[in-house]
Amino acid sequence: MTSLDQTHDAALRSWVKGADGHPDFPIQNLPLGVFSPADGVMRPGIAIGDQILDLTALLGTGLLQGEEALAAEAAGGTALNSLLALGAGPRRALRARLSELLRAGSPERDRVAPLLHDAATCTLHLPAAIGDYTDFYVGIHHAENIGKQFRPDNPLLPNYKHVPIGYHGRASSIRPSGTPVRRPRGQSKAPDAAEPSFGPSRRLDLELELGVWIGPGNELGTPIPIGVAPAHIAGYCLLNDWSARDIQAWEYQPLGPFLAKNFASTISPWIVTPEALAPFRIAQAARPAGDPTPLPYLLDESDQSGGAFDLRLDVFLVTPRLREAGHPPHRISASNTRHMYWTMAQMVAHHTSGGCNLQPGDLLGTGTISGPERDACGSLVEATLGGKEPIRLASGEERRFLEDGDEIILRARGIREGFATIGFGECRAVILGAVA
The missing domain is CATH 3.90.850.10 (Fumarylacetoacetase-like, C-terminal domain)
Incomplete structure (x- = not known):
C-alpha cells in the first residue's frame, strides 16, 4: 500500500492562488487529466486549485529529470494510457516533483507560473482511451x-x-x-x-x-x-x-x-x-x-x-x-x-x-x-x-x-x-x- 510522506503534510502550502484550502484540488492532491485551453490543443495537465498546469510545457522547461521526466513524456498527447502503463514508480516521482515546484517558497515559481491555465476557460476530456x-x-x-x-x-x-x-x-x-x-x-x-x-x-x-x-x-x-x-x-x-x-x-x-x-x-x-x-x-x-x-x-x-x-x-x-x-x-x-x-x-x-x-x-x-x-x-x-x-x-x-x-x-x-x-x-x- 502507498505510504505517507511529505506530500501529504497538511501544513504544506502552495504559491498557486486558491490552492490552499481548495475543497478538491489542494497541493496534496495533484490529479492527472487531459485538457485543452483556448487554442483547442489537447494536452496532459495537473489540477491545482482552480488552475491546470500544462505538463507538456513543464517537460519542455527541463525542470523534470529521471523518472519524473519519463512520466511526463509518457503523458504527452491526447490520452494518459502510456503514463498509466508505467506503474507507481514514475507516477510517484512526478507527483513528488510537482509538489516541490508548486509549494510556497519554490525557487522555480517564476518558471512554472506561466504554464498555468485558468480551469474555467479550459475544456476537460476523458483522461485515457478506455479500451474496456x-x-x-x-x-x-x-x-x-x-x-x-x-x-x-x-x-x-x-x-x-x-x-x-x-x-x-x-x-x-x-x-x-x-x-x-x-x-x-x-x-x-x-x-x-x-x-x-x-x-x-x-x-x-x-x-x-x-x-x-x-x-x-x-x-x-x-x-x-x-x-x-x-x-x-x-x-x-x-x-x-x-x-x-x-x-x-x-x-x-x-x-x-x-x-x-x-x-x-x-x-x-x-x-x-x-x-x-x-x-x-x-x-x-x-x-x-x-x-x-x-x-x-x-x-x-x-x-x-x-x-x-x-x-x-x-x-x-x-x-x-x-x-x-x-x-x-x-x-x-x-x-x-x-x-x-x-x-x-x-x-x-x-x-x-x-x-x-x-x-x-x-x-x-x-x-x-x-x-x-x-x-x-x-x-x-x-x-x-x-x-x-x-x-x-x-x-x-x-x-x-x-x-x-x-x-x-x-x-x-x-x-x-x-x-x-x-x-x-x-x-x-x-x-x-x-x-x-
Whole structure:
C-alpha cells in the first residue's frame, strides 16, 4: 500500500492562488487529466486549485529529470494510457516533483507560473482511451435494497458474498463530466400490459459509483494475484452509470444489462492517484458473523487491513424549477465507500482470475455505493422504493425518476483530521429529451 510522506503534510502550502484550502484540488492532491485551453490543443495537465498546469510545457522547461521526466513524456498527447502503463514508480516521482515546484517558497515559481491555465476557460476530456469497461456490484446495501423489491425474504442471491459480481459494459459511450445525457429509447413492458412497447425510458435513474483506472495490465491467461493487485491500479474517479430501470426490468434476464445501461456513463475527468488517497485508506469492514470467508485467491492480509477507503460520497439533484427559483441543489444521498463489500484489489484479482487480460486505461466501476440509511441511497430506485415514495423538493416538485432538464451532480471527498481534504471534482450531466 502507498505510504505517507511529505506530500501529504497538511501544513504544506502552495504559491498557486486558491490552492490552499481548495475543497478538491489542494497541493496534496495533484490529479492527472487531459485538457485543452483556448487554442483547442489537447494536452496532459495537473489540477491545482482552480488552475491546470500544462505538463507538456513543464517537460519542455527541463525542470523534470529521471523518472519524473519519463512520466511526463509518457503523458504527452491526447490520452494518459502510456503514463498509466508505467506503474507507481514514475507516477510517484512526478507527483513528488510537482509538489516541490508548486509549494510556497519554490525557487522555480517564476518558471512554472506561466504554464498555468485558468480551469474555467479550459475544456476537460476523458483522461485515457478506455479500451474496456467492467461494472461490478460491490455495494452491499444497494444489492440488498434492490433485492428487497423483488425478494423481500431473501434479497441477496446465494453467490453475492462469495464472488465479486460484475458484467462487461460499453466503453464507447463513457463521457466526461458536463456532457449532456440523451434519454434512451428502448423496449419495455409494463406489469399490466399484454405486450411490450418501444419508446423513451420513463424510469431513468442515476448510479453513484467510483471508477477504478487500470495501470499496468496483465498478459492473457496470466491472473493478477490479490497481493499485487493494488500495483495495477493507477487511480480513481467518480462514475455515474445511468440506468433505464424500465428497459432493464424487461431485458436483463437471462443475460443481464444491455440497452438499459449502454446509452451513457459519466465520469469525473481527473484521475485521483492512489498516492493522494493514502491518508484515507482504512481496514476493510469485518464481515458479519456467519458470512463466508473469501476464497484464498481473494484474501490478502494487507488488503484486508488497508485496502478500503473512507471517502464521503454525495449526490445532488438540480431541476429547472429549482434553478429558476434560486434554490440550492437538493441532496439526494450522502454515502461512503466504507459500504463496499469487496475491495478494489479483490475486483482486479477476480476479474483476471480466469485469465482475462486488463490493459492500461481500462475502467472498472464499483457498482452503486449506498449506505444503510434511507438518505444514503445511491440511486432513485432505492430512494423512492421503486417510485412508490417520491422525493419532495423545495420547488414543490416531486421526483420518482429523472425528468428532462434535470441535472445530477456527484461529489467525493476524503476528509480526515490532520490531513488536507482531497476531492475528485464534480461528475455532472443534464438529461436531454429522447430523440424523436
